[in-house]
Amino acid sequence: MTVEGPAWSSPGLRVGVGRYPLAVEQPVMSKAARLVPGVTTVTPHARYFAVHGLVAAEARAQGLDRERTQDLVRRAEVALAAVSFVHHGGHDSTIGRAHGTDALISWLKSGMVPLAEASRAGRGGYVGSAWGFSAAYFGSELTIGVLAPDRAPGPACEEPLLRRSLGELLELARREQLQADDLAGHHDLCICAGAGTEDGDWLAGLLCGTDTRAPDTEATQRRRATIQLVARIIDTHKIGTVTGDVGNILAFGSFLTEDQITARSPVAGEWRGLVLRNHTVSAWRRLWAWLVNGVSELTHVDDMVAALADQLPVGTVESFLATLPPTMSAAGEPTNAEVLLGAGSDGPQQDLAILAAGAARTRELTGPALQVFAGRPDQELTPSWFSALLHAQRSSPMADFACRLVQLLVARSERVAFMKTRRNADGTLWFPGRLRSLDGGWLYRTGKERRGSVNLRLDRLGNVLVGAGVLAAGPEGLSVTEKGRALLG
Numbered sequence: 001m002t003v004e005g006p007a008w009s010s011p012g013l014r015v016g017v018g019r020y021p022l023a024v025e026q027p028v029m030s031k032a033a034r035l036v037p038g039v040t041t042v043t044p045h046a047r048y049f050a051v052h053g054l055v056a057a058e059a060r061a062q063g064l065d066r067e068r069t070q071d072l073v074r075r076a077e078v079a080l081a082a083v084s085f086v087h088h089g090g091h092d093s094t095i096g097r098a099h100g101t102d103a104l105i106s107w108l109k110s111g112m113v114p115l116a117e118a119s120r121a122g123r124g125g126y127v128g129s130a131w132g133f134s135a136a137y138f139g140s141e142l143t144i145g146v147l148a149p150d151r152a153p154g155p156a157c158e159e160p161l162l163r164r165s166l167g168e169l170l171e172l173a174r175r176e177q178l179q180a181d182d183l184a185g186h187h188d189l190c191i192c193a194g195a196g197t198e199d200g201d202w203l204a205g206l207l208c209g210t211d212t213r214a215p216d217t218e219a220t221q222r223r224r225a226t227i228q229l230v231a232r233i234i235d236t237h238k239i240g241t242v243t244g245d246v247g248n249i250l251a252f253g254s255f256l257t258e259d260q261i262t263a264r265s266p267v268a269g270e271w272r273g274l275v276l277r278n279h280t281v282s283a284w285r286r287l288w289a290w291l292v293n294g295v296s297e298l299t300h301v302d303d304m305v306a307a308l309a310d311q312l313p314v315g316t317v318e319s320f321l322a323t324l325p326p327t328m329s330a331a332g333e334p335t336n337a338e339v340l341l342g343a344g345s346d347g348p349q350q351d352l353a354i355l356a357a358g359a360a361r362t363r364e365l366t367g368p369a370l371q372v373f374a375g376r377p378d379q380e381l382t383p384s385w386f387s388a389l390l391h392a393q394r395s396s397p398m399a400d401f402a403c404r405l406v407q408l409l410v411a412r413s414e415r416v417a418f419m420k421t422r423r424n425a426d427g428t429l430w431f432p433g434r435l436r437s438l439d440g441g442w443l444y445r446t447g448k449e450r451r452g453s454v455n456l457r458l459d460r461l462g463n464v465l466v467g468a469g470v471l472a473a474g475p476e477g478l479s480v481t482e483k484g485r486a487l488l489g
């Protein structure tokens, strides 16, 4: 599970306040944004970049006002979803399903989509925003130059090319209704069919940084370096999923330093620190969810402490640390301690062990990996802060440590929730925390706390690169295409 929701099905645009109860995710999210500029958790499909560029060009050519442009964007997106649905007989393609498919499903299944009705936005529509899913892609499309800040065509928007490649989609978008039988002849417009087409090649060049029209050259270089790194790992390993398989190679072992090509990567160390840091962020999220979800309506904080202590081994913090697997190999490379620990039984002891592994890594990692990983020692819940806490508490019994930890986390979650508390229009207060403290140490829970890892965008990047023909997804896993090899040099 990821924080941002299921992988490909109509990613939501709103990040709900209260999803980050310990506010521990931000360093990981902002570093991922820096290392993969132009691809976000809500931009999994290459072809939308081209469609949105094409609509912007058409709006300029026809002198459309804002409302008519929005209407055309949404109609084109519904047409894209319909074409893709028909191409795959209602199943997902190798790169997932088109945006809005779930909301449009009854029309799609009926074989007739009335465009004016189906392309409505807002409540009951296929999408919330008047700009359709272009609202989700807009930041990315700005970054790589497809659109300008005023949503006009950007410096990289190549109108004639996009018209040759996808012009028929505009024709479909203007119809009153789409019939499944008519769409069967338009498989080349499907979300899966961009690889090897003119628009796929165009986007591939922009993402890989060989097309220099993208506005921010530094961001382009970082994205190029990340794609080169991911492609090299795919070239040298059997990779099923980018997040899991590539993530593990980035985090653990000797490949990053031993492979001569990867050793020169300007971003490999940062990626190592980022993936490792995400293991600790996930552990904090699970630990907090375990504590909160264990609270029945009303619980005393002492009972929460006792419940946690119950799950932990007896003995001191130091004796607990002595039972953990090594985090560094004899050769000085990070071992996959977090994976080994995560494979055991799910629970707070496992999460504390993963956090302790992270604390050990603050003394073992070096260079950019350490910089990204460790965080500041004076900032709560960073690996270096936790390392100092473990050191200070090393002679304490685990039960006392549990007490300290619960107090810290409850106080922190309250501070985070209060910072995000808002006054509703009717004058009442909206408090986003799932757990509230009452006088005398009593706690009560207003809802279930979520858990899961922060999405590092690697799977979305992989999906966009497959859609643009840089990578290919087959039964044997991912591979780098000839096109990709030529672009990444």
Ligand SMILES: [Zn+2]
Pocket (backbone or CB within 6 Å): 084, 087, 088, 093, 190, 191, 192, 193
């Ligand atoms: Zn398809």
